[in-house]
Amino acid sequence: MSTQYYEGIGRRKTSTARVRLWPGGNGTVIINDKPAEEYLPRFGDLDIALEPLRVVGQDRAYNVTVKVQGGGITGQRDAIRLGVARALLKIEPEWRSILREGEHLSRDPRVKERKKPGLKRARKAPTYTKR
Numbered sequence: 001m002s003t004q005y006y007e008g009i010g011r012r013k014t015s016t017a018r019v020r021l022w023p024g025g026n027g028t029v030i031i032n033d034k035p036a037e038e039y040l041p042r043f044g045d046l047d048i049a050l051e052p053l054r055v056v057g058q059d060r061a062y063n064v065t066v067k068v069q070g071g072g073i074t075g076q077r078d079a080i081r082l083g084v085a086r087a088l089l090k091i092e093p094e095w096r097s098i099l100r101e102g103e104h105l106s107r108d109p110r111v112k113e114r115k116k117p118g119l120k121r122a123r124k125a126p127t128y129t130k131r
Contacts, residue, residue, distance in 0.1 A: 005021060006090045008083040010086060013112070015078070017082075019084050025063030027060035031080070032068060051081060082107060
């Protein structure tokens with residue numbers, strides 16, 4: 001690998017991903033020191049995570065290394081996706097409109113709502129009994 005890389009940070013729910021794109025690669029993806037297919041075994045997860053690369057037509061132009069922590073599979077996948085998109089912007093700022101169209105640059109702000117006192121969950125109240 002070359003010494004110059006482009007880095008992007010992505011977050012989703014409680015997951016954080018640090019994505020590095022290494023130019024001159026063959027499309028190899030390593031997530032937490034494992035091959036991507038092994039780390040994201042669910043069908044379609046890897047495609048979603050690397051979609052920004054496909055949208056700008058750079059699928060095989062870069063090797064991708066990712067350090068991701070926190071959250072679950074879906075949160076990590078979406079954090080990787082945002083990190084890849086942000087790293088691509090550092091390579092070529094003109095890709096902003098293409099990535100914006102596909103909504104790859106928007107951080108999804110939805111998180112689990114906290115539980116309130118006296119309720120079973122965030123909003124579910126105990127069953128009302130008259131007697």
